[in-house]
Amino acid sequence: MGNKQPKKTISNELTEDQVGVLKSNTKFTDNEIREWHESFMRDCPTGRIDKKRFVEFYKQFYPNGKVDNYCKHAFRPFDTDNNGTIDFQEFLLAIATKTQGDLDHRLIFAFNMYDMSKDGLINQKGLITLISAIYDLVGETDRKGDRDPKKIAADIIAKLDSNGDNKLSKVEFIAGCKNNPNIRALLAPNI
Template identity: 65%
Template sequence: MGNQQHKRITSTELTQKQIAVLKATTKFTEKEIREWHEGFIRDCPTGRLDKKKFIEIFQAFYPKGQVENYCKHAFRTFDTNNDGRIDFQEFLLAIATTSQGDLDTRLAAVFDMYDISNDGLIDEKELTTLISAMYDLLGEIVCKDDYEPKTIAAAVIEKLDVNGDKKLNKAEFIAGCKNNQIVRQLLAPNI
């Protein structure tokens, strides 16, 4: 029992080794890492963010949206070790990738979220699923056929699919988003 308590305490402490790793893999300073950690521990006293809390946090940012579908995919992307929880290192690396990386890196992170099957390709069904989740997140109501997620997904795949396989690989996705502002606004609005 004493061992379990020790593990719980150390999971909320930030070690010099962790700081060194995070400084080497992000552009955050030690001071910024410590500030992010303080906020993370304040919101997640156990040192781990579960799906329920993740959804609560998103709901605060999108009070009019239905965040559950989007959060399911975002959580899967952030939880890199697939243990059902996001620890501080996973959290900060996700923040750094989506905010500090160059355009290719940030678009690659978006691709990874859209690649639900984790096969290195995005098909129309996956794209439709994520576009629907984004509509839910933003509280969008779709009235016209031209704006239906399935219609948009088919049009995006047709526009970006260079090799003609009716799927997008990471290179096609990144190039398409970089070369088409409208597509980038649609698929990666915060980038």
């Protein structure tokens, strides 16, 4: 009834074409790609990670943190086709970007998480939301004075916003993170 489309089924098999695409877009070897795939399929037998499963993975790494809010935003750069799930190719390409990419590519990945409206800009409200989510993730409870997410977001905008529009473009974000290690440590801590 209606216009419901059947969900696209995912093959659990890794084809040579898929390996070729992943090899040409990452620095992983054939064997590494196959090992990643085997591990991915063991953890995600459906061949996809949904938001609930994504949260479960983060809970393993941050057992004392509140991961839900952070994961809501961290999921977005992985789900490049915006279908609400992460398939193996999306997963491995994101991992490669975060671990093998040059600094600019890794900062673009981080920018995409902060760009909640997907308009190519980060506003102060978005910064406050993500800084608060990072605090929740790591169990940071001291949010007074210089630790206040509102103050931190306002300071970051003031320091990095070169054109005075009270927003950060991708260029401003990347340049600011590259030129200010303290800001990079806060906004992109794993880079």
